[in-house]
Amino acid sequence: MGRSPCCDKVGLKKGPWTPEEDQKLLAYIEEHGHGSWRALPAKAGLQRCGKSCRLRWTNYLRPDIKRGKFSLQEEQTIIQLHALLGNRWSAIATHLPKRTDNEIKNYWNTHLKKRLDKMGIDPVTHKPKNDTLVSSDGQSKNAANLSHMAQWESARLEAEARLVRQSKLRPGSSTSYQTQSSEFASTSSPVQKSAGPSRCLDVLKAWNGVVWGKANEVAGVSAVGIGGDLESPTSTLSSAAGVGESSTAFVELVRNSSGTCDGGGTMKDESEGEWKNLTEYRDGIGISTPFPSELQESSFPSAWEPESMRGSSTEHVPCGNFVEKFTDLLLSTSSGDRRFSDDGGESDNGSGSDYYEDNKNYWNSILNLVNSSPSDSPIF
DNA sequence: AACGAGGGCAACCGCTCAATG
């Protein structure tokens, strides 16, 4: 497989982009679309390699990206999807449509990973570092099957993310995400489209159902064992014990994240400022293309709302305020709220069924997130 | 005020995969 020389050519500029270069790139893409990235620099009059142009466009100049601090909900989404998908930043980015994979990756590496690490959670496996619990073999068959299901689901997510990317490359790439999403839904996934809110992650749901159903049956007996062998292909989050503690710790994370946004996920002030800066910058270099209307109308909502939820009917949003409920759900798993506990007993430190319940909440929150996406969501 | 350390982020590098001839 021959490697293309690409950026090795002499005379090509590297390093930070200047406003002039940005302006050239934007002007060209707005007029012609990017077409072949390799050919673009010459046509646009840039002394850059195509790869550099693509990166600059996708990570910075693209009009449909949101900049500024990550909201609480975005953090939650990233953490949970990372637990599910591992370092598949592009797949994770499809759930945060206005964030780039690079931005998410950077944010994970510089903020979230460290925070999890400080809390004694392995950011790779999402398990407590001192997790010494061993699995019993009582449910190994179920665990194995479910592991395959999880693996399948993970692969499917990845494949769908790929399809989304491909759909974005189609001619007329300036169309909005929603248009693309509809296109995607109608051409690539008719079955899913017609399947209603539960069409997605059915396997994961089944996984949840079986695991937690079993958990209730055998509560307190092989509680640890079920999850012990249950490992997703990309991360070992799925350990019941691990997730249990992770979700508890996650609540702590949520609480401690007030440095970046307030408890309600508010990010208005700083984000608005940065948004304004970006707008001014775009104005400064003569970008005339307006931002998508959904970005223009309100700068940012007081609480971040996933784009995938915009315009969605309540059919997909079982709670009136998804963000609030989602956060409540997570927060409720700590601070002694044991309303989900079967036996009503206080089983501290994750013993007994609390592990199941914490895990259930953890995964249910992911399912809620997933299922609350509208039918034309690129992924679900 | 000057300096060093650490953090954050944009950009680059190298690999993999898919498409094409």
Place this chain on the structure above:
DNA sequence: GCATTGAGCGGTTGCCCTCGT
């Protein structure tokens, strides 16, 4: 089926800024 090319992804680097001393 193989070689080549192009695009995209994830890991890494290096610059710049902020903060503490």
